Amino acid sequence: MVRLALFDLDGTLVDRQTALSDAVTRLCRSRALSPDAEHWLRIELADRATVDDFARLREAFGLEASAADLWKEYVDLMSSTVTCRPEVIEGLTRLRAAGWTIGVITNGASDIQRAKLAGTGLASLVDGVAVSGDLEIRKPDLCLFELAATRCGVSLTSGGWMVGDNPGGDINGGHQAGLRTIWLRGRPWPDGLPAAHHVVDDVTDAITVLLNESE
Ligand SMILES: [Mg+2]
Incomplete structure (x- = not known):
């Protein structure tokens, strides 16, 4: 029997906010950016970042470097700064050993999300990765969930689980995809969304739920 577990990346498997803060600090030092530019970056990149943000940065602050160069440096900084805690790596390793198929489904630009995974x-x-930037579709779009399953070599019709921190994208999206869901609490829960099957404080607790699952 196939057991599929899809995980969100940012705020679920990795702590994007800490990595973002460090990467912005290092980028601003490297490029000698003004405090205003640094403040701008911290606000504009808070939820997600794309090369377009660096085109706007360049325009707003009259920078000479190309948007592509700034973006590349940012991607390199993020991929070297972001970490996945050892207990999360260990938990995923145990899931695999227990026969689970593991996928990552994430909203973001393809290059930076893959650099972070590497x-x-x-x-x-x-086993498989679906990044919204691959197809220009975002969670909670069912197509991205279907892509994640396909890239894991399985079908959504076999069921599975979605683990994430975003009520709409991850939990409602997973629900609409016919998956059972585990929510990492933190954000406010919007009215009208179906409840998650489990609510936990940390992704390692979610992995424990899956390991204990005896379907
Ligand atoms: Mg997230």
Whole structure:
């Protein structure tokens, strides 16, 4: 029997906020950016980052470097800064050993999300990855969930689980994809969304739920 577990990346498997803060600090030092530019970056990149943000940065602050160069440096900094805690790596390793198929489904630009997966060592632990930038579709779009399952070599019709921190994208998206869901609490829960099957404080607790699952 196939057991599929899909995981969100940012705020679920990795702590994007800490990595973002460090990467912005290092980028601003490297490029000698003004405090205003640094403040701008911290606000504009808070939820996600794309090369377009660096085109706007360049325009707003009259920078000479190309948007592509700034973006590349940012991607390199993020991939070297972001970490996945050892207990999360260990948990995923145990899931695999228990026969689970593991996928990552994430909203973001393809290059940076894949650089983060490689930089954290997660890439070698997952069977398939679907990044919204691959197809320009975002969670909760069912198509991205279907892509994640296909890249894991399975079908959503066999069921499975979705683990994430975003009520709409991860939990409602997973629900609409016919998956059972585990929510990492933190954000406010919007009215009207179906409840997650489990609510936990940390992704390692979610992995424990899956390991205890005896379907
Ligand atoms: Mg997230």
